[in-house]
Amino acid sequence: MTKFDFSEFDFRAGYDLLATGFERADGDQVPFVQQCHEFSMKYIGINAWTFYSDPESFVYGSLKTAHDMGFDTPDLCWDAYNVEAEAIGCKLVKFDDLTPAIDNTTPLVTCEKDLAKLKPLDLGAGRIPFAMNVSALFKDVTGVEPSLVYCAPLTLASHVMTFEALVLQMQDNPDYVHKVMTYLTDEVLAPYINEFCRRFPNVTLVPGSDAVASLPFISLGMVEEFALHYIERLRSLTDDRAVVDNWWGDSFVEDQHQFWQFKLRACPNYLKVQDPDLYRVGAHKAKDYAMARDLPIMLGVSNNLLTQGPVQEIEKRIHEYLEIAEPGGKNLLYLCNFSSQTPVDYVKASIAAIDKYRQGDRPWAGQHTSGTPEARDYEKFGKKKEPGGEKPAPTKISTLSESQEGLLDDLFDYVVDGDQAPAVAAVNQALAEGVALDAILDDALIAAMEEVGGMFSEGTIFVPEMLLSARAMKGGLEILRPLLTETRFKPKGLVMLATVQGDVHDIGKNLVGMMLEGAGYKVVDLGVNIDINTALQKARDLKPDVIGLSALLTTTMPQMAKIIAAFRAAEEPYPIIIGGAPVTQEFADKVGADGYGADAPGAVDLVRSLVETGGNWKQAVAKVSVGV
Structure with missing residues (x-):
């Protein structure tokens, strides 16, 4: 005897549509599937661990959600x-x-x-x-x-x-x-x-x-x-x-x-391509590639769009992908995904948009925007700085010998190339030849990481190259650190980092920390799964210049809002910036964050502006946001 009544659920029509539309290409409608287990867990109001450990609760929640929302098939x-x-x-x-x-x-x-x-x-x-x-x-x-x-x-x-x-x-x-x-x-x-x-x-x-x-x-x-x-x-x-x-x-x-x-x-x-990449490269391009190989195509709609809306944009995107997928059959729309943070109204609006299209009500017919020049920066990790966005570097009169200049040039290259052992050797040699600590730090290590950050933002390198460069930089920094302490060298600022409660992912946070250290800041990393009270107490102890919060999951993004609200309620005067894969500028504005870093280099730029302006950090955030 089960504790749930499964008798009301019948998805035979949906599975028939899935077979004819995606597998056999002889259907007259584009089927859709969705990822929504987090949404289902919240929708049926059940304890998360019970949902993810009790088979009856999980299956009932999945079927109940699909039935109530009008999905073709359950997830x-x-x-x-x-x-x-x-x-x-x-x-x-x-x-x-x-x-x-x-x-x-x-x-x-x-x-x-x-x-x-x-x-x-x-x-x-x-x-x-x-x-x-x-x-x-x-x-x-x-x-x-x-x-x-x-x-x-x-x-x-x-x-x-x-x-x-x-x-x-x-x-x-x-x-x-x-x-x-x-x-x-x-x-x-x-x-x-x-x-x-x-x-x-x-x-x-x-x-x-x-x-x-x-x-x-x-x-x-x-x-x-x-x-x-x-x-x-x-x-x-x-x-x-x-x-x-x-x-x-x-x-x-x-x-x-x-x-x-x-x-x-x-x-x-089959070929599956999903937002934001699908919107950037163009749904037509993906569909044509699949059709040329007689393969089914699965076109995926953005999680951020489905969660944040607005409803009209959800409908336009769904209609565009359905219209592009439809000719020739062997097609499937993928809604990826409905999370626990997706409003029920947006889920219903998504299904209403599909029903509207199937019934022939197509107000956006022919209005395709994916793959256009305007779409290429959609939800991009990093954006190239606008012209005039960087302050000109001050003219420096070098007091270094030609040999010393060559050493710093080599060190710069070793860090950019991610070669740790030669970078460490170059730092030791520079010290042996009497190169000043600030020259090694500013002209080689920091300058190299700024170059690496720019290359990542422009898409010429990926995360592995950044990690290798950061490791090479840290190898050199470890040699300099005790000497910097002896000379009472002052860091450019103190940054406190944390991944919020409920989230144990730290890839992005760690990368930001490495980049900040490479830029001359002291970083205190609280780790992952950090709750409000811990964040508040550590901030009071450390008195950081900037606090950075990270989340990789849509389900943990609300914890950012709670931490920010707690700091404001306690009148703690620290600027708080946020980032992570699902985070957007719109979300940062909504929760009252003082800045948003789209990627690690962007976070470093934001911290730099905040620290350099001292108490006028509100103005700094505005400048970074518009690329001034």
């Missing part, structure tokens, strides 16, 4: 990035109102000795049984074959090693990374997927999630060597059932066709 995706990592020993942080998350502040694998201790996946460990039981119950209730969602090898490796360590080891010790990847592919993921397919033998496709393998988190070369290679290996171990379809970063490469070829090697069955 059977849970927190896909956590299950396998938890099962092999990673720490899972649980919340009452947020999606659980892997806490890798103490990584599971730091060396080959750690790797040797790991065992093959225990199919009874963690929430592996939850995933299997959800799938079984879903099939019993709907009569439809379930779909397992899994964490792809590279993203799983970032959980067990940390992202920063993974990227640096790709450079320093690729053989070690390949050993980690082989273990995760052969002894964790393949047994998991094969057991699922044994229980559900009619399943032909098992989609995986692999956000970390997206650009600009890693480079195309890394995608091919460390992500694609192991996805293809996993496919060979699972009778080609395993696929990965959710890489993004299409707009970060000049040649989308090359990237899409990579995507089709990871998922030969």
